[in-house]
Amino acid sequence: MIIEKYRAKSLVREQKNSTAVHLNPYQGCYHDCVYCDGKAENYHMHEDFGTRIRVKENAPELLEEYLRKRGFLPVNRDRTGTLADYTGEKAHIHNAGGERFTIGISGGVCDIYQPAEEEVRMSRQMLQMVYDYGFPVFLLTKNKLVLRDLDLLKRINDFAGATVCLTVVFSVENEHLREIFEPRASTISERFQALEILHNAGINTGIWMLPILPWIGDDDDNLESMVKSAAEACVQFILPGGMTLKPGRQKRQFLGVIGEYFPELLDKYARLFGNDHRYGHMDEAVVKEFGIFDWYPKMERLCGKYNVRMESW
Numbered sequence: 001m002i003i004e005k006y007r008a009k010s011l012v013r014e015q016k017n018s019t020a021v022h023l024n025p026y027q028g029c030y031h032d033c034v035y036c037d038g039k040a041e042n043y044h045m046h047e048d049f050g051t052r053i054r055v056k057e058n059a060p061e062l063l064e065e066y067l068r069k070r071g072f073l074p075v076n077r078d079r080t081g082t083l084a085d086y087t088g089e090k091a092h093i094h095n096a097g098g099e100r101f102t103i104g105i106s107g108g109v110c111d112i113y114q115p116a117e118e119e120v121r122m123s124r125q126m127l128q129m130v131y132d133y134g135f136p137v138f139l140l141t142k143n144k145l146v147l148r149d150l151d152l153l154k155r156i157n158d159f160a161g162a163t164v165c166l167t168v169v170f171s172v173e174n175e176h177l178r179e180i181f182e183p184r185a186s187t188i189s190e191r192f193q194a195l196e197i198l199h200n201a202g203i204n205t206g207i208w209m210l211p212i213l214p215w216i217g218d219d220d221d222n223l224e225s226m227v228k229s230a231a232e233a234c235v236q237f238i239l240p241g242g243m244t245l246k247p248g249r250q251k252r253q254f255l256g257v258i259g260e261y262f263p264e265l266l267d268k269y270a271r272l273f274g275n276d277h278r279y280g281h282m283d284e285a286v287v288k289e290f291g292i293f294d295w296y297p298k299m300e301r302l303c304g305k306y307n308v309r310m311e312s313w
């Protein structure tokens with residue numbers, strides 16, 4: 001793994017009609033998941049996405065600059081006059097215009113707790129800034145390293161609220177599939193253990209169950225075991241979702257692995273994504289032919305059975 005630091009021009013991404021802003025101090029992801037959407041050319045990532053990790057070394061400055069420009073002050077650092085309402089014990093920071101939001105430090109196209117974070121500690125610096133400014137936070141990862149920052153997450157949670165999600169698409173019984181598709185991320189057991197520890201620390205937790213891989217991860221046993229483990233770890237919700245496969249690098253690498261480990265599925269996958277849709281959407285006729293989304297009602301039933309809230313997009 002090569003870690004390369006650089007000074008970025010921008011960090012924070014706003015989304016239309018969203019109460020959250022998103023940021024990610026990394027480019028590239030050493031987890032190198034086979035299905036990773038981040039490899040698709042439209043994100044303009046470098047070719048060696050899975051081994052050369054680029055770090056925005058000025059990310060803390062950029063975040064602070066962004067928050068100051070929007071009229072926020074570091075309430076937990078300087079005890080300055082930031083405006084806040086309170087619901088129960090949580091603070092809702094807002095600026096003079098009444099704007100408020102959650103800060104999402106989340107994967108998107110690069111995991112914020114990938115191995116480089118152990119050395120660089122950039123996600124931790126982001127969290128510190130979130131705490132200083134008194135915002136609620138949302139995190140998404142596939143790595144148990146998130147537990148390193150439990151102290152800070154607890155402080156953020158006590159003040160304004162914190163939600164931590166882990167992505168899980170294979171059950172603990174299917175660790176061999178995790179090794180194929182998510183070779184360098186934490187094991188499935190480690191992820192469920194992390195969720196349990198976070199829950200016991202009072203933090204909201206959830207599972208992003210996506211992408212559910214057709215013919216590989218959508219069988220009853222895999223789905224039920226994941227939902228059961230989620231219930232045992234006391235997660236608040238599960239968000240399941242299907243997969244996309246964009247033409248170019250993402251599709252080439254994915255089909256290469258299918259050809260190697262699941263040659264009997266190669267033709268089906270080639271047909272499912274044979275339309276080369278620019279956003280990687282499946283071919284609808286093939287979706288219907290194979291009942292690809294039949295997992296959805298199953299997930300509704302399983303979430304009901306184990307009493308876990310199911311979210312949908």
Ligand code: SF4
Nearest residue numbers: 029032033036109110
């Ligand atoms: S952890 Fe997420 S960002 Fe990293 S390689 Fe896997 S899918 Fe891509």
